[in-house]
Amino acid sequence: MDLKEKAIASLKKHASGDAFSRLPAALPKASVLIPLLLRHGKLHALLTVRSVNLKHHAGEVCFPGGKSESGDTDETHTALREAEEEIGLPSHTVQVICKLFPVLNKAGLLITPVVAFIESSFTPRPNADEVSEVFTLPLEFFTKEADHSCYPVPSVFGPTHSFMYTDPRTGHIHQIWGLTAALAVTVAALALGKKPEFELGFDLDDPASAFRDVLNRRLSKL
Numbered sequence: 001m002d003l004k005e006k007a008i009a010s011l012k013k014h015a016s017g018d019a020f021s022r023l024p025a026a027l028p029k030a031s032v033l034i035p036l037l038l039r040h041g042k043l044h045a046l047l048t049v050r051s052v053n054l055k056h057h058a059g060e061v062c063f064p065g066g067k068s069e070s071g072d073t074d075e076t077h078t079a080l081r082e083a084e085e086e087i088g089l090p091s092h093t094v095q096v097i098c099k100l101f102p103v104l105n106k107a108g109l110l111i112t113p114v115v116a117f118i119e120s121s122f123t124p125r126p127n128a129d130e131v132s133e134v135f136t137l138p139l140e141f142f143t144k145e146a147d148h149s150c151y152p153v154p155s156v157f158g159p160t161h162s163f164m165y166t167d168p169r170t171g172h173i174h175q176i177w178g179l180t181a182a183l184a185v186t187v188a189a190l191a192l193g194k195k196p197e198f199e200l201g202f203d204l205d206d207p208a209s210a211f212r213d214v215l216n217r218r219l220s221k222l
């Protein structure tokens with residue numbers, strides 16, 4: 001199997017399918033697209049820098065994504081629509097692999113990560129109202145200790161991870177932390193089949209386990 005096939009097979013083992021698709025409408029929902037691509041024979045991930053003018057998470061690094069809208073048919077539709085709006089990614093060129101288990105953020109938004117392969121030749125067209133920059137980086141960066149730190153402050157699941165990435169193309173230094181870092185670390189470990197060099201703080205064989213309790217507590221309060 002080549003690199004891409006291996007990644008797909010490994011990610012699919014953690015597919016959440018429709019297990020979380022029929023949760024109450026009272027629970028606000030969002031999706032992020034985790035776009036993977038092959039570059040120079042390695043798996044890369046695409047990330048965005050949010051506009052400094054946004055009300056929430058201004059200037060932070062995140063995956064393309066956003067809140068579910070009434071016309072969206074499911075979580076994947078939300079992720080693809082948002083990626084098209086934010087970075088001009090044509091949905092029909094995207095190979096969706098799977099949805100992973102969703103995470104609840106502090107604001108109570110249920111966020112479904114949708115993992116997909118995009119074309120290596122994709123040229124982003126950032127929507128300046130929402131996105132100030134788009135960059136890609138090797139997925140294995142999220143398994144290395146070199147530019148990583150970890151704080152004992154709880155994030156979406158486990159402690160807060162943080163990475164400092166210097167983009168060799170622009171010289172810009174990007175901090176990737178919190179929710180986005182947790183998702184990036186999870187996808188890197190699953191897709192590359194490689195345990196990170198640092199302590200994760202959650203069980204990689206069943207990353208959804210801690211989350212299920214948090215979700216059940218939230219659902220019991222609706």
Ligand SMILES: CC(C)(COP(=O)(O)O)[C@@H](O)C(=O)NCCC(=O)NCCSC(=O)CCC(=O)O
Pocket residue numbers: 030031032056057060061062063065066067104105106107109111155156177178179180181
């Ligand atoms: C949650 C969102 C996917 C919603 O999308 P929208 O475009 O409508 O804002 C998005 O805001 C998002 O991805 N936010 C997180 C960005 C991020 O990871 N920032 C760095 C750390 S802040 C953090 O981790 C917040 C965690 C929490 O529980 O709220």
Ligand SMILES: Nc1ncnc2c1ncn2[C@@H]1O[C@H](COP(=O)(O)O)[C@@H](OP(=O)(O)O)[C@H]1O
Pocket residue numbers: 054055056065066067082129130
């Ligand atoms: N055309 C537009 N111009 C400016 N802001 C927009 C916009 N479309 C969406 N937004 C804002 O961009 C943010 C992300 O939206 P989405 O969920 O669609 O990704 C939201 O703001 P906040 O995140 O600041 O609340 C939303 O209000």
Ligand SMILES: [Mg+2]
Pocket residue numbers: 064065066067082086130
């Ligand atoms: Mg968004």
